[in-house]
Amino acid sequence: MIDLRKSALLTDLYQLTMLQAYFAQGMNDIAVFEFFVRRMPPNRGFLMAAGLEQALQFLEGLRFTEEELDWVRRSGRFGREFPDQLADLRFTGDVHAMPEGTLFFADEPILRVTAPIAQAQLVESRIINLLHFQTLVASKAARVVLTAPGKLLVDFGMRRAHGAEAALFAARAGYIAGFHGTSHVLAGVEFGIPVFGTMAHSFIEAHDSEALAFENFSRAQPENVTLLIDTYDTEAAAHKVAQLAPRLKQAGIGVKAVRLDSGDLALHAHNVRRILDEAGLKDIGIFSSGSLDEFSLRDLLSRGAPIDGFGVGTSMTTSADAPFLDCAYKLQEYAGRARRKRSEGKATWPGRKQVYRAHKTNGIMTGDVLTLEDDPQPGRPLIQPVMRNGKRLHAPETLDEIRRRAADELARLPLPLRQLEHAPPHLVAVAPALRELAMAVDRELIQN
Amino acid sequence: MIDLRKSALLTDLYQLTMLQAYFAQGMNDIAVFEFFVRRMPPNRGFLMAAGLEQALQFLEGLRFTEEELDWVRRSGRFGREFPDQLADLRFTGDVHAMPEGTLFFADEPILRVTAPIAQAQLVESRIINLLHFQTLVASKAARVVLTAPGKLLVDFGMRRAHGAEAALFAARAGYIAGFHGTSHVLAGVEFGIPVFGTMAHSFIEAHDSEALAFENFSRAQPENVTLLIDTYDTEAAAHKVAQLAPRLKQAGIGVKAVRLDSGDLALHAHNVRRILDEAGLKDIGIFSSGSLDEFSLRDLLSRGAPIDGFGVGTSMTTSADAPFLDCAYKLQEYAGRARRKRSEGKATWPGRKQVYRAHKTNGIMTGDVLTLEDDPQPGRPLIQPVMRNGKRLHAPETLDEIRRRAADELARLPLPLRQLEHAPPHLVAVAPALRELAMAVDRELIQN
Numbered sequence: 006m007i008d009l010r011k012s013a014l015l016t017d018l019y020q021l022t023m024l025q026a027y028f029a030q031g032m033n034d035i036a037v038f039e040f041f042v043r044r045m046p047p048n049r050g051f052l053m054a055a056g057l058e059q060a061l062q063f064l065e066g067l068r069f070t071e072e073e074l075d076w077v078r079r080s081g082r083f084g085r086e087f088p089d090q091l092a093d094l095r096f097t098g099d100v101h102a103m104p105e106g107t108l109f110f111a112d113e114p115i116l117r118v119t120a121p122i123a124q125a126q127l128v129e130s131r132i133i134n135l136l137h138f139q140t141l142v143a144s145k146a147a148r149v150v151l152t153a154p155g156k157l158l159v160d161f162g163m164r165r166a167h168g169a170e171a172a173l174f175a176a177r178a179g180y181i182a183g184f185h186g187t188s189h190v191l192a193g194v195e196f197g198i199p200v201f202g203t204m205a206h207s208f209i210e211a212h213d214s215e216a217l218a219f220e221n222f223s224r225a226q227p228e229n230v231t232l233l234i235d236t237y238d239t240e241a242a243a244h245k246v247a248q249l250a251p252r253l254k255q256a257g258i259g260v261k262a263v264r265l266d267s268g269d270l271a272l273h274a275h276n277v278r279r280i281l282d283e284a285g286l287k288d289i290g291i292f293s294s295g296s297l298d299e300f301s302l303r304d305l306l307s308r309g310a311p312i313d314g315f316g317v318g319t320s321m322t323t324s325a326d327a328p329f330l331d332c333a334y335k336l337q338e339y340a341g342r343a344r345r346k347r348s349e350g351k352a353t354w355p356g357r358k359q360v361y362r363a364h365k366t367n368g369i370m371t372g373d374v375l376t377l378e379d380d381p382q383p384g385r386p387l388i389q390p391v392m393r394n395g396k397r398l399h400a401p402e403t404l405d406e407i408r409r410r411a412a413d414e415l416a417r418l419p420l421p422l423r424q425l426e427h428a429p430p431h432l433v434a435v436a437p438a439l440r441e442l443a444m445a446v447d448r449e450l451i452q453n
Numbered sequence: 454m455i456d457l458r459k460s461a462l463l464t465d466l467y468q469l470t471m472l473q474a475y476f477a478q479g480m481n482d483i484a485v486f487e488f489f490v491r492r493m494p495p496n497r498g499f500l501m502a503a504g505l506e507q508a509l510q511f512l513e514g515l516r517f518t519e520e521e522l523d524w525v526r527r528s529g530r531f532g533r534e535f536p537d538q539l540a541d542l543r544f545t546g547d548v549h550a551m552p553e554g555t556l557f558f559a560d561e562p563i564l565r566v567t568a569p570i571a572q573a574q575l576v577e578s579r580i581i582n583l584l585h586f587q588t589l590v591a592s593k594a595a596r597v598v599l600t601a602p603g604k605l606l607v608d609f610g611m612r613r614a615h616g617a618e619a620a621l622f623a624a625r626a627g628y629i630a631g632f633h634g635t636s637h638v639l640a641g642v643e644f645g646i647p648v649f650g651t652m653a654h655s656f657i658e659a660h661d662s663e664a665l666a667f668e669n670f671s672r673a674q675p676e677n678v679t680l681l682i683d684t685y686d687t688e689a690a691a692h693k694v695a696q697l698a699p700r701l702k703q704a705g706i707g708v709k710a711v712r713l714d715s716g717d718l719a720l721h722a723h724n725v726r727r728i729l730d731e732a733g734l735k736d737i738g739i740f741s742s743g744s745l746d747e748f749s750l751r752d753l754l755s756r757g758a759p760i761d762g763f764g765v766g767t768s769m770t771t772s773a774d775a776p777f778l779d780c781a782y783k784l785q786e787y788a789g790r791a792r793r794k795r796s797e798g799k800a801t802w803p804g805r806k807q808v809y810r811a812h813k814t815n816g817i818m819t820g821d822v823l824t825l826e827d828d829p830q831p832g833r834p835l836i837q838p839v840m841r842n843g844k845r846l847h848a849p850e851t852l853d854e855i856r857r858r859a860a861d862e863l864a865r866l867p868l869p870l871r872q873l874e875h876a877p878p879h880l881v882a883v884a885p886a887l888r889e890l891a892m893a894v895d896r897e898l899i900q901n
Contacts, residue, residue: 007642009458009617017611017636018650026656026673036659076642082677122659129653133612134620141615163465164581165777167589167623169457170616172582188465194455194524202466205577207784208474210792211484211570225474229530237795237898268797296779319777328776329613329767331744336655344658347685349716450685 006072010170013069013091014076016130021077024123025087034340035098036122037357038129039114040136041335046327050428051418053147053411054103054115055178056139058401060132061392064096064118067128096124100392103360105402106143106181106411107387108418110431112375113360114388115140122339129334137332138171142178145324147415148299149317150183151423153306157314159201160187161294162322175322181407183415188316196404203231203264203292203316210236216245220253227258231292234277235267243277247284262290262313270295271310278311290314298325299425345446354439355446360387370417376436454520458618461517461539462524464578469525472571473535482788483546484570485805486577487562488584489783494775498876499866501595501859502555502563503626504587506849508580509840512544512566515576544572548840551808553850554591554629554859555835556866558879560823561808562836563588570787577782585780586619590626593772595863596747597765598631599871601754605762607649608635609742610770623770629855631863636764644852651679651712651740651764658684664693668701675706679740682711682725691725695732710738710761718743719758726759738762746773747873793894802887803894808835818865824884 007014027033042052069077074088098120109115116136118125149158160179166172169191176192186199193200204222212218215237223230230253234242243263250260263281265273270293281289293305294316302315319325335353336344343355354375361374361384374382391398421429455462475481490500517525522536546568557563564584566573597606608627614620624640634647641648652670660666663685671678678701682690691711698708711729713721718741729737741753742764750763767773783801784792791803802823809822809832822830839846869877 007639009621009639012617012639014638014642015611015617015620016638017609018638018641018648019636019652021638022650022674022677023652023656023670026670027659029673030669032659036655038655073642076638080648082674126653126655129655130612131617134614134617137613138615161465163463164578165585165780166582167586167615167771168618168621169460169463169579169582170618172463173457174616188467190462190464190466190469190524191455191457191460193466193528194462194521200466200528202470204467204471205574206794206796207484207486207574207577207792208471210784210794211475211480211787221478222471222474225477226470226530229470235796266796267799323615323771323776325776328771328773332613336658339659344655346654346658348654348683348714351715 007070011063011066012073013067013127014073016127020127020130021083023126025083027123027126028087028090033121033123035119036125036336037338038118038125038334039337039358040116040132041114041333042111043331043333043351045111045430046330048326048426049144050422050424051108051110051144051431052140052330053143053182053414054107054109054140055105055143055181056136056174057102057105057116057391059135059139059174060116061100061397063131063135064100064128064392064395065397067094067096069094094124094127095395096120096128097395098124099390099394101388102391103387104389104410105407106414108414109360109387110373110433112354112433113373114358117357117388133332133334137330139174139178141324141330142175142321143182143411145327146179146182146184146321147411148425149302149321151415152299152302152425153315156312157292158184159314159316160184160189160321161316161318163189165319166322171322177404179321180404181411183408183412198404202229204233206233206236209233215242216249219245219249223253223258223260230258230260231262231264232260233264233266235265239265239268239273240276240280243280246289247280247286250284250286250289260289262292264292264294266293266295270312271305271308274310274312292316294318296320303425343442343446345443347447347450354435354443356439356442358439361385362387364417368417369419372432372434374434374436375439377438377442380436380438382436455518459511459514460521461515461575462521463582464575468575468578469531471574473531475571475574476535476538481569481571483567484573484784485786486566486573486782487785487806488564488580489562489781490559491779491781491799493559493878494778496774496874497592498870498872499556499558499592499879500588500778501591501630501862502551502557502588503553503591503629504584504622505550505553505564505839507583507587507622508564509548509845511579511583512548512576512840512843513845515542515544517542542572542575543843544568544576545843546572547838547842549836550839551835552837552858553855554862556862557808557835558821558881560802560881561821562806565805565836581780581782585778587622587626589772589778590623590769591630591859593775594627594630594632594769595859596873597750597769599863600747600750600873601763604760605740606632607762607764608632608637608769609764609766611637613767614770619770625852627769628852629859631856631860646852650677652681654681654684657681663690664697667693667697671701671706671708678706678708679710679712680708681714683713683715683721687713687716687721688724688728691728694737695728695734698732698734698737708737710740712740712742714741714743718760719753719756722758722760740764742766744768751873791890791894793891795895795898802883802891804887804890806887809833810835812865816865817867820880820882822882822884823887825886825890828884828886830884
């Protein structure tokens with residue numbers, strides 16, 4: 006059984022084809038590839054790097070299993086020596102990266118792979134697959150976090166995430182960006198992310214009486230009672246909760262919150278808050294879900310909706326308003342010489358790069374310089390060595406370390422970049438040394 | 454090690470919480486849940502059902518492993534008996550469904566689960582996760598297929614798919630809808646989908662000369678030569694191919710195609726076609742990729758671009774213009790009584806339903822009737838039994854069977870529903886029997 010998440014065949018066929026050509030030509034010099042986003046997607050003033058830990062795990066574990074080599078043999082596509090060459094392949098290269106949770110902008114590499122070209126090439130597809138998705142979701146989730154400071158935010162996206170791995174990684178990326186937890190049990194098991202849960206409409210509907218459903222649910226799970234009140238009539242259900250809660254309290258069961266999931270959430274929240282308050286139940290919170298995103302949260306909060314927490318699902322887990330990043334993993338150097346793609350609209354900056362970030366004295370970021378690794382600039386260098394000769398340089402960061410970094414980074418964002426729409430571009434200056442290298446590469450291309 | 458794809462913990466926490474409450478109350482009557490799409494997403498005149506095979510596999514394999522039960526125990530969230538109750542849980546219910554590849558519309562169930570309520574409830578999250586994604590991608594891919602009849606269509610989306618499983622399932626869904634294959638090797642291994650590959654820019658850039666890169670690639674993989682010609686200057690590269698191809702032919706190597714990936718693809722395709730034709734290389738095809746979707750394909754083809762095949766990636770694999778479906782898996786009956794959710798904007802049709810589809814004599818579909826299972830109507834019933842008492846009623850369909858059904862279904866689409874934009878809604882009539890049941894359920898709700 007092939008392990009979906011680790012498989013070396015989780016790649017595009019052309020990677021294998023090119024590897025065979027590299028082997029045939031004896032091309033095994035060091036290649037430098039960098040992963041970056043070409044253009045900021047719509048509505049995004051900043052991006053948040055995520056997925057590095059999974060990329061490093063993939064590189065550490067890279068090898069072809071016997072089952073995978075069998076497929077390569079049986080496919081009839083490759084020469085006889087190729088499976089044996091693949092059998093020996095491990096990742097022995099270096100990785101430099103921005104730590105997860107770092108904010109970044111278009112053209113700034115967040116990961117660099119330096120390795121013999123076959124290794125660096127083979128991993129392209131999965132490295133992009135891993136970095137792209139978590140970065141996409143962390144960047145979306147960070148917008149939600151900035152919009153609703155002080156509110157409980159829970160990932161509700163498992164069911165409409167694009168498959169099992171997306172559900173898992175979206176919970177992780179959301180937590181990094183500042184969400185407080187997820188409804189997804191496996192994400193709790195795998196990453197230790199706090200897991201939250203309420204109840205579903207079907208539970209209510211399976212009972213002949215809504216009030217009885219509330220009571221049965223509360224008694225079965227007395228430590229964690231959030232009652233869903235929109236199945237039939239939200240305000241009527243709030244009155245039922247107001248009647249039930251004191252009785253449950255005598256049995257030692259505290260109702261923690263009610264949940265709204267449909268209709269005009271601000272209106273219902275105001276009504277329900279009043280019903281609960283009038284019953285002396287000020288300690289019962291209001292939690293809300295239902296097609297929420299940063300825009301609807303902004304609207305709800307601007308209307309003063311008395312909502313204490315939000316379940317944000319599909320919009321975050323699919324990054325619905327911008328469901329992909331225009332990102333790439335491109336060759337920047339081979340055999341000691343800088344390389345550059347010149348395709349229309351897709352030209353790349355050559356060489357091994359570094360990003361320096363300048364800040365005001367209060368910590369707010371003012372601008373970045375994109376330059377070559379050996380061209381120091383004022384400010385904080387964002388790209389750090391994380392793997393050498395295929396071995397990690399540090400133990401994996403904890404999610405909470407990453408989450409704190411992300412919060413610190415978000416606190417350094419200038420106000421205009423926090424805008425949900427029409428954020429101005431962040432200043433990313435390309436240093437003269439990098440421009441000169443690009444021109445030098447072009448001159449050589451013309452000569453060849 | 455928990456198997457990500459089969460795990461019973463690939464669920465929302467509230468499913469477990471509700472299960473504990475059902476067990477505590479001794480609620481184990483038969484529940485009927487149906488999966489359907491509430492509203493058609495933007496730009497979608499029809500949807501194509503997909504993912505049933507994976508849903509059935511999930512139900513067949515449903516069980517909690519020791520490792521998963523350990524987590525339940527250690528979580529401190531549940532009573533002492535609960536892990537043992539979970540240990541015994543298997544799926545013993547019935548499933549009815551529209552076969553994969555069937556076209557469907559809003560409010561029409563494509564899957565019904567009939568099982569003791571704990572079983573039917575627990576599987577909600579993963580059933581939605583599986584059906585939602587493949588249906589989303591098949592529906593998107595079908596639009597591409599309708600736009601480019603007779604063209605070779607290859608899924609190029611692995612790298613920007615939302616994780617590993619999305620990459621795998623998107624290739625499957627695309628193939629069902631009529632794509633000819635995928636670049637994703639693992640999808641070929643797992644599903645037997647034809648795998649296609651060309652070459653990457655990095656291969657060209659790693660060589661000091663583009664012409665040498667073409668030659669090395671061709672000699673390493675002589676059976677399947679597609680040369681990528683946009684790395685530096687598309688037309689100049691086409692001239693290099695024109696010089697190289699006759700020489701390779703003498704060595705027994707045929708260049709099959711060139712690939713364009715940037716710039717004005719129609720313009721470049723015209724230029725490259727002329728360059729190749731003038732060199733007598735009419736048999737070398739032109740393959741194109743680069744941010745393509747059904748809209749750009751329509752534009753390219755309307756400009757007469759001489760392109761023989763397309764690699765369609767991110768837009769399909771993320772269904773970029775509509776990255777999610779407003780779908781649900783809802784309780785329609787419990788303990789022999791029809792049930793209904795009345796939430797604002799999210800009310801459901803109660804009971805066990807069937808969809809009947811009428812056709813003109815030439816096969817074109819004219820309209821559907823949504824009604825109760827026991828209320829026969831003219832036309833073809835779309836929902837069929839597929840699993841009874843937890844066992845499949847038939848061997849899994851082959852992908853090619855499903856693909857043929859999908860092609861047949863697409864051929865029956867009336868012209869207006871094939872429109873990429875502003876397709877009118879398909880006629881889905883709700884039968885009187887179903888309306889009457891909904892009213893009866895409402896009357897009972899008022900009494901309770």
